[in-house]
Amino acid sequence: MLQTKTTTSNASLDETALLALIERDDPDKALREIVQRYGTAVYRYIRQMVGSDDLADDVWQTTLLQVHRDLHRFAGKSSLRSWVYGIARHRSLDAIKSRGRRRRRFVLDQDAMDEADDMPAADERLSDRQLVGALEGCLEELDPQTRTVLLLRFEQGFSYNEIATVCRMRSDALRARVSRAMPKLRACIEGKGVL
Amino acid sequence: MTRCDRISAEGWLGDDDDSRAREHLEQCADCREAREAYRRIADGFVALGAEHELPGDAEARLWAAVATQRDRRRWRWPVWLGIVSAMVAAAAVLFLLLRSGGSERDPAAQRVLALAVLPPDGQAGDDPVRNGQPAVGDRLRITAPADDSADPAHFALRVYRNERELLVQCPGDPACVRHGSSLVVLLPIDALGVYTALWLDAGEPIAPSSSSLAQDLADAVSRGAEYQLREVEVR
Numbered sequence: 001m002l003q004t005k006t007t008t009s010n011a012s013l014d015e016t017a018l019l020a021l022i023e024r025d026d027p028d029k030a031l032r033e034i035v036q037r038y039g040t041a042v043y044r045y046i047r048q049m050v051g052s053d054d055l056a057d058d059v060w061q062t063t064l065l066q067v068h069r070d071l072h073r074f075a076g077k078s079s080l081r082s083w084v085y086g087i088a089r090h091r092s093l094d095a096i097k098s099r100g101r102r103r104r105r106f107v108l109d110q111d112a113m114d115e116a117d118d119m120p121a122a123d124e125r126l127s128d129r130q131l132v133g134a135l136e137g138c139l140e141e142l143d144p145q146t147r148t149v150l151l152l153r154f155e156q157g158f159s160y161n162e163i164a165t166v167c168r169m170r171s172d173a174l175r176a177r178v179s180r181a182m183p184k185l186r187a188c189i190e191g192k193g194v195l
Numbered sequence: 196m197t198r199c200d201r202i203s204a205e206g207w208l209g210d211d212d213d214s215r216a217r218e219h220l221e222q223c224a225d226c227r228e229a230r231e232a233y234r235r236i237a238d239g240f241v242a243l244g245a246e247h248e249l250p251g252d253a254e255a256r257l258w259a260a261v262a263t264q265r266d267r268r269r270w271r272w273p274v275w276l277g278i279v280s281a282m283v284a285a286a287a288v289l290f291l292l293l294r295s296g297g298s299e300r301d302p303a304a305q306r307v308l309a310l311a312v313l314p315p316d317g318q319a320g321d322d323p324v325r326n327g328q329p330a331v332g333d334r335l336r337i338t339a340p341a342d343d344s345a346d347p348a349h350f351a352l353r354v355y356r357n358e359r360e361l362l363v364q365c366p367g368d369p370a371c372v373r374h375g376s377s378l379v380v381l382l383p384i385d386a387l388g389v390y391t392a393l394w395l396d397a398g399e400p401i402a403p404s405s406s407s408l409a410q411d412l413a414d415a416v417s418r419g420a421e422y423q424l425r426e427v428e429v430r
Contacts, residue, residue, distance in 0.1 A: 044244040154240035
């Protein structure tokens with residue numbers, strides 16, 4: 001039997017229309033919409049979770065392939081976005097586990113790190129890029145479960161209720177996790193001479 | 196954890212209500228400093244995301260993977276069903292051979308893209324299809340449907356090695372030979388790698404190849420083309 005594809009629409013569908021596509025069993029078109037809507041954001045989340053471009057690329061492919069394969073199983077108990085991020089989270093954690101305990105240090109901006117080592121004066125404001133470099137390095141030092149909560153909350157802008165759906169945890173437990181993690185993050189970044 | 200550490204970028208994370216938090220912040224320089232630090236960290240998270248862009252060809256590779264996944268799933272039958280199907284197919288082939296005097300059924304007549312590995316030229320007895328692992332020196336025979344009535348610009352048969360090397364493009368390449376309603380390519384295997392045949396059929400002229408299987412497939416899919424993929428790995 002031949003594979004028949006429909007042409008893509010430039011207009012982005014709302015979530016109801018997207019769900020209708022899924023119910024109509026049109027996974028290709030639904031995936032195209034999902035990639036258009038969440039593809040880049042999901043990639044950025046995965047990239048921060050796994051810490052390397054190549055691995056992020058692999059995990060992104062695996063995530064979206066699973067989305068395509070399992071769309072018919074999506075029951076609508078959560079938002080489609082939460083469901084997609086839930087898959088991205090699982091695949092990212094799998095990738096981190098299979099990478100083993102070899103902790104790869106970030107070397108994102110060597111200049112920024114070199115300058116951080118120089119310990120600038122307290123009143124000297126370092127650039128946002130240096131903050132980002134330090135933040136990225138410090139995130140890598142957190143455990144993956146905490147990292148995913150922080151990324152979903154602050155990078156992706158999820159509410160605690162949405163994160164609770166993605167991570168299958170209670171929202172008050174998530175808040176507590178964030179409140180414990182933020183001082184550690186702050187101390188780590190300050191330890192790099194940033195903030 | 197100090198009291199000030201309980202202030203996050205979002206305000207209090209403890210039981211204190213906002214008015215108590217505000218009141219405390221007015222009196223506590225350390226807490227104001229902490230709140231400012233968390234705000235900057237929160238801003239850093241937003242900038243963090245913008246540091247990384249999805250690779251330009253990621254979506255094209257995704258569609259190629261979707262096609263491959265679908266192709267594999269289509270042919271992945273339960274074992275018992277496979278055995279039963281094989282027996283039925285064998286009986287049907289025997290019946291057809293007896294009726295037609297042994298002539299081979301043209302796969303193109305069924306509008307199916309077929310890929311077979313043949314032994315090196317000169318070693319083939321009666322052109323038998325090789326069983327087992329293909330090797331360098333063998334030949335690929337690819338048979339694709341090609342309706343006489345169809346506009347040649349509306350269908351294409353392409354063979355790639357390792358997804359990025361376009362070896363044959365039909366119609367147009369001398370390696371493509373037309374046999375009735377089918378297009379046949381006989382291609383020597385001269386290097387290790389994954390050989391993929393892609394057949395496209397569209398309602399409009401098919402765009403020239405970019406030499407990348409993923410890109411070509413994504414382009415064809417976005418234009419509503421029908422496609423089939425077959426691949427074999429030579430290692």
